[in-house]
Amino acid sequence: MTTTATTPTRTFKFSWTDSFLWAIRVMAIFVIVWGFIGAIALGLEGNGLSAEAWKQLIVSGVAQGSMYGLLALGYSMVYGVLGFINFAHGEVFMVGAMVGFFAADALFEAGLWEANFILSIFIVLLVAMFTSTFTAVLIEKIAYQPLRNAPRLIPLITSIGISFFIQNAVQLLVGPAVKTYPAPPSWLSDPVNILGFQIPGTILLVVFLAAVSMVGLWLFVERSATGRAMRAVAEDKEIAALMGINVDRVIVMTFAVGGAMAGVAALLWALMFRSVSFITGFLPGIKAFTAAVLGGIGNIVGAMVGGLLLGLFESLGPNVILRGLSWQIPLALGIVLLAAGVATVVGGRAMKRNGVVVLGAAAILMGLTGVAGFTIVIPGLSQLKDVVAFTALVLVLIFRPAGLFGEQLGREDRA
Amino acid sequence: MPMLDIQHLTKSFGGVQALNDLDFHVDKGEIVSVIGPNGAGKTSFFNTVTGYFSPDEGQILFNGVNISGHEPHEITELGIARTFQNVRLFPDMTVLENVMVAQHCRTTTGIFGTLLNTRSFRREEAQIEANAKDVLSFFGKRLQGYRWDQPASVLSYANRRRLEIARAMATEPELILLDEPTAGMNPKETAELTDLIRQLRDDRGYTVVLIEHEMRVVRDVSDRVVVLDHGEKIAEGDFETVSHNPDVIEAYLGRPAEHTDE
Amino acid sequence: MTDTLERTSESEAPSPNPVDWSKVQKWGSLGGLTMSFIAAIGMVAALDKRIIISPWLSLGFITLLWVPVAYGYIAATEKASDGSPPPVKGARDIISGLVTGLISGALFALFIVIIDAVDLTDVFRNLGPKLVELLTFGLGLGAASVIWIVGSGLLGLIGGALKVVRPTVRRVVSSAAMGVFGVALLELIVTDISQGLHIEFVTDWLYAINGGLTTISAIVVAILFGLLGLRSDDRTLTQRRLDRMNLEPQVLVRRNAIAAAITIAAVIFLPMILGGLTNELLANVGLFVLMGLGLNIVVGSAGLLDLGYVAFFAVGAYTTAILTSPLSPTWTPELTLNFLSWEGWLILAIVLVMAAIAGLFIGTPVIKLRGDYLAIVTLGFGEIVRILFLSDWLSPYFGGAQGITNIPSAALGPVEIKGTNSQAMFYLIAAFVAIAIYVSWRLQKSRTGRAWTALREDEDVAEAMGINTTASKLTAFVTGAMFASIAGMLFAAKVGSIFPSSFKLLVSIIILVIVIVGGMGSIPGVIIGAIVLIGILGGPTQPGLLQEFGQFKLLIYGALLVVMMLKRPEGLWPSLRRQRELHHDEMSQDSWLQGTSYQTGGVPEDEQGGTRYTDDAAPIQDGDG
Known part of the structure; x- marks a missing residue:
C-alpha cells in the first residue's frame, strides 16, 4: 500500500446534463451583465433610461417586492411545516382582494372613503385579512387535513385543483369583469420627495404596512408561545406532538397567519394597482413562491428579502436588462473582454474553480458579441415582463433551490 | 492486486468525521465483515464505495480502476452490488419484476427494439426472466412459484431481505456489499442465511463484504474482520484475533475500569 | 334550530340506537350551503333550459336535488363522529337522512328569502329577482319555502332509506335513476345513432319535442334499467377485481382479446353511423387521449409531475403550421401533411425532432429537481413558451397574437381530410391513438418501463440497480413530449389556424x-x-356533449381534482399494479376467509397451509444448496 497521501484523482467524466446546466449559467450571466452594462451605457449616451426613470423603477420594485414578500410568507411557512407547495395561496390572496373591493366600494358609496380615508383603509384591511384567513383555514380543514401523510405530490395536485376551483367559483359568482377600487385621495397619491426619490404616498403606505406586518409576524413567531410551537412543529412533528403540542392546531394557525399576511398583501395590491379580477391571484402567487424559494423556503426573513429582490428584478428586468441588450458592445471593449475571458477560463480550469470558468465563458461571449457587433432589439418589452418573472422562477429553482439564506425544513422534508 | 483497494478514504459531514483516512482491501473470493459500534461509519463506508457519497479524499480502486466520483449506477455496472440497511424494495412491483429490474445494466434493448418487438428484444426479455428465476431459486422454495407474481409489499420481513439479496445478485456483480443482512431475523432464519452467504461465495463465486451486528454470523462466515470506530480502522484480522483485541472491546464497551480477557 | 336539535339529542340519548345529531347537523348545513352555492354560481338558471323529463324536471333543478339525496345517504352512512361502532341499520338512518334533508331545505329556503329581501346583484351577479322567480316556481315565498323544505326532506329520506334497503333494491333504484338521467343527457348521441341506424321512430317516441324524455318514456326507461340492475349480481367492486385476477391467464387473455375486438369494431364502424357533431366530439376525445397517454408516461410511469406539458402540444402545432401554411411569416416551405407522400412523413419527423429537442431543453435542467419543484419549473417553462409565441419580439416568426392561419388540412393521397369532415378526421386521429396505445403498452412491460416504475418507487435504489436515473427520466420526458407534439400536429391540421391562446396552462391541467x-x-x-x-364536459376550448356545462366545466374540473385526490387517488380505473397495492390486504383476507388463495403459479407444498403473512413459520424443508 502506498504511504503518501493521495488526493482524489478523478477520471474526467463528461455529462451532457451538467454541461447543459453550465451553459445555462453562462448564458444567464452573459445576458444579465450585458443588459445591465448596456442600460447604463445607453443612459449615459442619452438614449436610454433617465436617472429619474431608474429611481421610479426601483421604487416600484421595492413596493411590489414587499407585497411579494408578504405573500411569500404563506408559501414559506406552509412548506416549512407541511412540506408541500400550497398552490392555492395565490387564490387566498385574490379572494381577500376581491372581498376587500366590495368593502371599499360600499365605503365609497357611503362616503366614508373620502371623508375618512385612513379609517376606510383600515376597515378594508380588516375585511381582506379576515376573508383571506378564513379561506386559508377552510382550505386546510377541507382539503389538506385528510392528506397529512400522503406523498408530497398528492397535496400539491389537490392544491392545484383548489386553486382552479376557487378561480372559477369567483368568476361565476361575481362575474369575469375587472373590478376597480375607488381612487385614493390626492393628498395620499401625490409624490413626496425622499432622498431625491419622488415617491407617491400610496407607495410609502404600502412599504410601511408591509414593514409593520413583517415585524409583527417576526415577533409573533420568535416570541409568542404559538410561534415557538410552530417552529417546533416545523422541525419535527412527531417530537413536537410528544412535547404536548397540538400539531393540528398549530398547522391551522400556520395557515391562518399565512392567510392574514395574504390579506395584507391583498390590500397592498389594491393600493398599488387598484384592479382585481378572478385571475389576479395566479401570477403574484407564482412570483411569491419564487421569492420564497429565493430566500430559502421555510425561512421567514428570507421570504421578505426574496420578495424584495424579486420585485426589483422584475421591475428592472424588462426595462433595464432587455433594453440594454440593444446596446452594442464597442469593438475595443469586446477584444479586451475576449482576451480577459480566455485568460479567466484557462486560469479557472487550472484552479479547478467552475465558477471562475463560467465568468470567463460569459466574458468570452460578451467579447464575441462586441467583435461581431451583435445586438438584440426587442419590441414590446412590457409583454416580456412575465417571461422575466418566469425565467427568474426557473433559474432560482434550478440553481438555488436551497435559497440564499438556507432552507429551514423539517427532518422528513429535507430528503 | 486486491479486488477492492481503498486508500486514505476520508469523508466528513459538517463537523462529523464519518470516514477518516481509511485503508481497506478485499481480495477476490474473500468474505470480509465490517463491524463496529453504531455510528462507526460502516454504512457511510458502503455509501461512499457505491458512489452515493463522493469522498473528500482518498481513492477507491476496483480491479485497479479508480471509481471514486462515479455515479452509483456506473459503479453497479462495473460490478459492485449492494443491499440497504433498511430494506428498500420496489413495493408495488412483483417479486419477479424486482429482480428483473436489476438486470437493467446488463441488458441493452432500447425503446425502438421494444416497439418493433425485435427478435433480440424477445430473446433478451426471456433471458432476463430466466436469469431472475435462477437467482430466486438460490433461496430454495422461499421465493418461488406463486410468489413471483406477488407484489413485494406483501412479503414477510425475512423474505424481503432475501429478495434484496436476490436483486443484488441479479445485477451480476463481482462484489456484493450486504448491509446487515440478518437484522430482524429469528435465529433459524439467521442460521439459514449464514449458510447462504457462504454459498454466495462458494457456489456463485461472489466476493462478499458485509456489515453485521450479529457476532455469531460474523464468526461463522468471515475470512477476515475489519473493525471501524469513529470512521477509523481500529483492528483487522480473523475473528478470534479481533475479538480479543483490547481496542475493539473498548470501542464496544467503553473503557473498562479493569480489563480482563473474557 | 340548532338548539332544538341539541335538546332533542339529549332527551333521546338513552335510547339504544341514537341518531348522531352532530353529524346530521354537519351534513345538513353543508347541504344547504352546497345548494345555495350551486344556485349562486348560476348553474340552476343556466341549466334550466335543458329538460330531463318534460315538462317538469330540468337539469338545472337536478343540480340542486341530488344534494339532499347524496348528503342524506352520507349522513346515514358515515362513521359516527365519536368513533363508536356502527349501529344496526334501521329507522335511525332514515331519520338521519330526513333531518339532513330538512336542514338543507330550510337553509336553502332561508337563502331564497334573503336574496328576495336584498338585491345582491351588485356583488353576486346571479342573485337577483330572476333567480328568486325560478326558485319559487312563480309561487309565493312561503309556499316555495314549504316545498323546498318538505321536498328536500323527502329526498334526504330517500337517501337515508337507500342505506337501509337491501343491496338489490339499492342497485335497482340507482340503476333506474342513472338510466333515466343518462338517456336524457345523451339525447344528442342517441338521436344521432338512431338516425344512423334508421330507427328514428324510437327517439321520436323517447324524446319530447322541446328535448328531454316524456313522462311516459321516462317511466319505461326507468323500468328497463331497473330490470337491468336486478340482473347484475351482488359482488362489490373489490370482489369483481379479485375474481378477475383469479381467472386463468388463458381466460383473461381471451376476454381481453374479445374486449379489444369489440373496441376496434366500434372505433371502425361507429363513426359511420354517427353524425358530424358526435364525430367531432370523438375526434376531440382522440386528441386528448393522445396527450393523456403521453402525460401518463411522464406522470404515471416515471412519476414526474409535468405541469408545462402544453408546451410540447404547442411545439407540435407551431412546427406543423410553419411547415405547411403559406401564411406563416418568414419560413414557408408549404409542405402538405399528406401521409401517402414523403412530405407528410417529413413533417411528422420534423415535429418529433422538434418535440425531442424541446423535451431535452426543458427536461435536462429540471430532471434532477425535487418532485414538487419540478412541477413548478415545468409550469414556468410552459408559460414562457406561450408568452414567447405571443410576443411582438418573435411575431416575425410565429405571428404573435394573430397566430398562424391557413394551415392546409391533412390528406391521404388525393383524399383531403378536412378539419370540417369530422368523420375522416376521427379516423386519422384514431390511427395515431392506436399507435400511441401500442407504444405505451409495449413500453410498460419492457426494460424501459420497468426502469421507470423503479424510479417512481425509489430513486436511490433504482440507481443501485444500475439504472441511469437521469437518462431514464429524460427518456420518459421526451417520449411524453413526442405524444403531445403529434397531438399538436393533428390539432393544427384540424382547426386550420392556431393562436397562442390555445396553449394555456389550462390545457396542461385538464390533461392532468x-x-x-x-x-x-x-x-x-x-x-x-x-x-x-x-x-361529456368538453376540453379547454372544445365543447362537450353537455354544451350547457360550458361555463361550469373548469369549476367541475377543479372540484374533480380535489375529490379524486381525497377519495380515490388511484383513479377510476387504476392499473393492476396500483389496484394490487391498494387492495392486497382485503384480497388476501378474502381469499383466506374463503379458504382459497389468489395465487397463480405452482405452489410449494410446504407453504400451502399458511396465510400470506406467516409463511416463515413454515418448516424449512429446502434441501437444495
Missing part, C-alpha cells in the same frame, strides 16, 4: 385531470378518463 381521474399509469384509465371528461 384526465390522467388522474382515469388512474395514473393505467392505459384504459386514461382512455376512459378522456372519453368521460372531454366527451
Whole structure:
C-alpha cells in the first residue's frame, strides 16, 4: 500500500446534463451583465433610461417586492411545516382582494372613503385579512387535513385543483369583469420627495404596512408561545406532538397567519394597482413562491428579502436588462473582454474553480458579441415582463433551490 | 492486486468525521465483515464505495480502476452490488419484476427494439426472466412459484431481505456489499442465511463484504474482520484475533475500569 | 334550530340506537350551503333550459336535488363522529337522512328569502329577482319555502332509506335513476345513432319535442334499467377485481382479446353511423387521449409531475403550421401533411425532432429537481413558451397574437381530410391513438418501463440497480413530449389556424385531470378518463356533449381534482399494479376467509397451509444448496 497521501484523482467524466446546466449559467450571466452594462451605457449616451426613470423603477420594485414578500410568507411557512407547495395561496390572496373591493366600494358609496380615508383603509384591511384567513383555514380543514401523510405530490395536485376551483367559483359568482377600487385621495397619491426619490404616498403606505406586518409576524413567531410551537412543529412533528403540542392546531394557525399576511398583501395590491379580477391571484402567487424559494423556503426573513429582490428584478428586468441588450458592445471593449475571458477560463480550469470558468465563458461571449457587433432589439418589452418573472422562477429553482439564506425544513422534508 | 483497494478514504459531514483516512482491501473470493459500534461509519463506508457519497479524499480502486466520483449506477455496472440497511424494495412491483429490474445494466434493448418487438428484444426479455428465476431459486422454495407474481409489499420481513439479496445478485456483480443482512431475523432464519452467504461465495463465486451486528454470523462466515470506530480502522484480522483485541472491546464497551480477557 | 336539535339529542340519548345529531347537523348545513352555492354560481338558471323529463324536471333543478339525496345517504352512512361502532341499520338512518334533508331545505329556503329581501346583484351577479322567480316556481315565498323544505326532506329520506334497503333494491333504484338521467343527457348521441341506424321512430317516441324524455318514456326507461340492475349480481367492486385476477391467464387473455375486438369494431364502424357533431366530439376525445397517454408516461410511469406539458402540444402545432401554411411569416416551405407522400412523413419527423429537442431543453435542467419543484419549473417553462409565441419580439416568426392561419388540412393521397369532415378526421386521429396505445403498452412491460416504475418507487435504489436515473427520466420526458407534439400536429391540421391562446396552462391541467381521474399509469384509465371528461364536459376550448356545462366545466374540473385526490387517488380505473397495492390486504383476507388463495403459479407444498403473512413459520424443508 502506498504511504503518501493521495488526493482524489478523478477520471474526467463528461455529462451532457451538467454541461447543459453550465451553459445555462453562462448564458444567464452573459445576458444579465450585458443588459445591465448596456442600460447604463445607453443612459449615459442619452438614449436610454433617465436617472429619474431608474429611481421610479426601483421604487416600484421595492413596493411590489414587499407585497411579494408578504405573500411569500404563506408559501414559506406552509412548506416549512407541511412540506408541500400550497398552490392555492395565490387564490387566498385574490379572494381577500376581491372581498376587500366590495368593502371599499360600499365605503365609497357611503362616503366614508373620502371623508375618512385612513379609517376606510383600515376597515378594508380588516375585511381582506379576515376573508383571506378564513379561506386559508377552510382550505386546510377541507382539503389538506385528510392528506397529512400522503406523498408530497398528492397535496400539491389537490392544491392545484383548489386553486382552479376557487378561480372559477369567483368568476361565476361575481362575474369575469375587472373590478376597480375607488381612487385614493390626492393628498395620499401625490409624490413626496425622499432622498431625491419622488415617491407617491400610496407607495410609502404600502412599504410601511408591509414593514409593520413583517415585524409583527417576526415577533409573533420568535416570541409568542404559538410561534415557538410552530417552529417546533416545523422541525419535527412527531417530537413536537410528544412535547404536548397540538400539531393540528398549530398547522391551522400556520395557515391562518399565512392567510392574514395574504390579506395584507391583498390590500397592498389594491393600493398599488387598484384592479382585481378572478385571475389576479395566479401570477403574484407564482412570483411569491419564487421569492420564497429565493430566500430559502421555510425561512421567514428570507421570504421578505426574496420578495424584495424579486420585485426589483422584475421591475428592472424588462426595462433595464432587455433594453440594454440593444446596446452594442464597442469593438475595443469586446477584444479586451475576449482576451480577459480566455485568460479567466484557462486560469479557472487550472484552479479547478467552475465558477471562475463560467465568468470567463460569459466574458468570452460578451467579447464575441462586441467583435461581431451583435445586438438584440426587442419590441414590446412590457409583454416580456412575465417571461422575466418566469425565467427568474426557473433559474432560482434550478440553481438555488436551497435559497440564499438556507432552507429551514423539517427532518422528513429535507430528503 | 486486491479486488477492492481503498486508500486514505476520508469523508466528513459538517463537523462529523464519518470516514477518516481509511485503508481497506478485499481480495477476490474473500468474505470480509465490517463491524463496529453504531455510528462507526460502516454504512457511510458502503455509501461512499457505491458512489452515493463522493469522498473528500482518498481513492477507491476496483480491479485497479479508480471509481471514486462515479455515479452509483456506473459503479453497479462495473460490478459492485449492494443491499440497504433498511430494506428498500420496489413495493408495488412483483417479486419477479424486482429482480428483473436489476438486470437493467446488463441488458441493452432500447425503446425502438421494444416497439418493433425485435427478435433480440424477445430473446433478451426471456433471458432476463430466466436469469431472475435462477437467482430466486438460490433461496430454495422461499421465493418461488406463486410468489413471483406477488407484489413485494406483501412479503414477510425475512423474505424481503432475501429478495434484496436476490436483486443484488441479479445485477451480476463481482462484489456484493450486504448491509446487515440478518437484522430482524429469528435465529433459524439467521442460521439459514449464514449458510447462504457462504454459498454466495462458494457456489456463485461472489466476493462478499458485509456489515453485521450479529457476532455469531460474523464468526461463522468471515475470512477476515475489519473493525471501524469513529470512521477509523481500529483492528483487522480473523475473528478470534479481533475479538480479543483490547481496542475493539473498548470501542464496544467503553473503557473498562479493569480489563480482563473474557 | 340548532338548539332544538341539541335538546332533542339529549332527551333521546338513552335510547339504544341514537341518531348522531352532530353529524346530521354537519351534513345538513353543508347541504344547504352546497345548494345555495350551486344556485349562486348560476348553474340552476343556466341549466334550466335543458329538460330531463318534460315538462317538469330540468337539469338545472337536478343540480340542486341530488344534494339532499347524496348528503342524506352520507349522513346515514358515515362513521359516527365519536368513533363508536356502527349501529344496526334501521329507522335511525332514515331519520338521519330526513333531518339532513330538512336542514338543507330550510337553509336553502332561508337563502331564497334573503336574496328576495336584498338585491345582491351588485356583488353576486346571479342573485337577483330572476333567480328568486325560478326558485319559487312563480309561487309565493312561503309556499316555495314549504316545498323546498318538505321536498328536500323527502329526498334526504330517500337517501337515508337507500342505506337501509337491501343491496338489490339499492342497485335497482340507482340503476333506474342513472338510466333515466343518462338517456336524457345523451339525447344528442342517441338521436344521432338512431338516425344512423334508421330507427328514428324510437327517439321520436323517447324524446319530447322541446328535448328531454316524456313522462311516459321516462317511466319505461326507468323500468328497463331497473330490470337491468336486478340482473347484475351482488359482488362489490373489490370482489369483481379479485375474481378477475383469479381467472386463468388463458381466460383473461381471451376476454381481453374479445374486449379489444369489440373496441376496434366500434372505433371502425361507429363513426359511420354517427353524425358530424358526435364525430367531432370523438375526434376531440382522440386528441386528448393522445396527450393523456403521453402525460401518463411522464406522470404515471416515471412519476414526474409535468405541469408545462402544453408546451410540447404547442411545439407540435407551431412546427406543423410553419411547415405547411403559406401564411406563416418568414419560413414557408408549404409542405402538405399528406401521409401517402414523403412530405407528410417529413413533417411528422420534423415535429418529433422538434418535440425531442424541446423535451431535452426543458427536461435536462429540471430532471434532477425535487418532485414538487419540478412541477413548478415545468409550469414556468410552459408559460414562457406561450408568452414567447405571443410576443411582438418573435411575431416575425410565429405571428404573435394573430397566430398562424391557413394551415392546409391533412390528406391521404388525393383524399383531403378536412378539419370540417369530422368523420375522416376521427379516423386519422384514431390511427395515431392506436399507435400511441401500442407504444405505451409495449413500453410498460419492457426494460424501459420497468426502469421507470423503479424510479417512481425509489430513486436511490433504482440507481443501485444500475439504472441511469437521469437518462431514464429524460427518456420518459421526451417520449411524453413526442405524444403531445403529434397531438399538436393533428390539432393544427384540424382547426386550420392556431393562436397562442390555445396553449394555456389550462390545457396542461385538464390533461392532468384526465390522467388522474382515469388512474395514473393505467392505459384504459386514461382512455376512459378522456372519453368521460372531454366527451361529456368538453376540453379547454372544445365543447362537450353537455354544451350547457360550458361555463361550469373548469369549476367541475377543479372540484374533480380535489375529490379524486381525497377519495380515490388511484383513479377510476387504476392499473393492476396500483389496484394490487391498494387492495392486497382485503384480497388476501378474502381469499383466506374463503379458504382459497389468489395465487397463480405452482405452489410449494410446504407453504400451502399458511396465510400470506406467516409463511416463515413454515418448516424449512429446502434441501437444495
